Amino acid sequence: MIARYVLTSACLHSGTMNLIQPLRVYLQGKEQVLLRDEEGETYEGRINWQQGRLEGLAAYYAKRRLGVND
DSSP states (O other): OOOOOOOHHHHHHHHHEOOHHHHHHTTTTEEEEEEEEETOOOEEEETTTTTTEEEOHHHHHHHHHTTTTT
16 A cells, blocks of 8 residues: 655654554554555564554655654
């Protein structure tokens, strides 16, 4: 799945991404996911359904040197 998501400072600080509706549908029933970046490196993500977010993205954000609104 390829999707566009605008990062907030809260996302960058916590290494998370809010579960917007398309992500909720795509990730339905999953608790963990394996994410692959553009270079083939993988990251383990955890889906926190109670808080409505995908967690474990800090290493990816740091590697790509992402900032607010990226």
